[in-house]
């Protein structure tokens with residue numbers, strides 16, 4: 495049984511779990527899933543890509559405050575102080591830089607935050623005797639795979655400095671687990687997170703022109719962008735457009751709870767895909783978002799982009815057997831929740 499402890503000001507009871515980057519898109523949804531599962535999330539964030547108001551939103555959803563530690567994962571003195579003041583059962587490490595294009599222009603920033611941030615965290619965990627870590631990895635570690643659906647045994651390689659940081663982080667964790675049974679790591683390779691919490695109070699808030707399909711569609715639906723560019727309509731897929739494995743962010747949040755439970759019950763580490771195994775095409779997503787917002791959305795065909803593969807879909811069977819985790823929510827639910835979030839929060 496893990497120690498249960500409360501620092502002054504914490505209101506959610508249960509085993510304390512540190513969420514680095516917990517105010518961000520996936521971290522904030524995971525805070526909800528954890529609290530609903532009886533854990534006490536503690537959010538650590540420097541707000542470089544999130545707003546402090548997320549904490550108020552979490553309190554509105556959960557009815558109790560969520561503890562916050564404001565600071566940077568690269569600041570070891572800060573980390574040590576946080577671990578002194580709380581007794582954590584485990585850590586979920588979301589904090590990272592994540593824009594692939596930016597990583598090409600600023601590789602050192604990406605290595606510093608994503609890799610040095612991870613080693614700073616691991617050093618602090620080791621010193622504090624905290625041995626369980628769930629790590630945010632990505633399908634990007636499979637490069638441009640030619641096996642569908644993609645199993646965890648597919649070759650891993652990188653196509654960007656961002657992907658390099660995820661690959662290097664995974665390799666570090668795997669080597670540490672081999673070297674020392676003290677550690678238990680849950681590596682989750684997310685496919686395409688999409689959607690928002692059903693309340694419409696938290697969601698994805700990209701700066702500028704979004705890189706991902708759903709936030710882009712949201713801006714088209716709001717009239718902030720004129721149309722969707724569909725890159726390639728001659729792929730060998732049923733409607734010719736690219737197929738991706740969109741996973742509802744609340745399903746993804748619940749995958750973290752499953753991973754955590756697996757680590758905490760002593761079942762050991764794992765590296766698993768988190769996806770639906772189904773896949774939806776760009777045109778299917780366009781139609782679904784149109785249903786959510788109540789009108790057909792404008793789009794224009796364009797040429798394929800370099801490096802885009804026809805289909806990128808997870809084999810979710812290992813997560814089903816090891817974590818007992820399966821996605822439950824549909825593409826329509828992703829689009830409806832996204833639309834609720836953007837209409838409640840635009841302007």
Ligand SMILES: NC(=O)c1ccc[n+]([C@@H]2O[C@H](COP(=O)([O-])OP(=O)(O)OC[C@H]3O[C@@H](n4cnc5c(N)ncnc54)[C@H](O)[C@@H]3O)[C@@H](O)[C@H]2O)c1
Nearest residue numbers: 515518519520540541542543544566567588589590630632
């Ligand atoms: N969103 C996706 O499509 C996707 C896909 C695969 C993997 N991932 C990974 O999942 C994780 C979470 O992604 P997200 O979409 O929620 O991103 P996000 O940017 O919304 O969240 C990351 C959070 O980390 C915080 N942060 C960044 N650097 C920090 C630092 N040095 N110290 C403290 N806090 C810091 C940011 O302020 C932000 O709140 C990341 O590791 C990302 O690489 C995301």
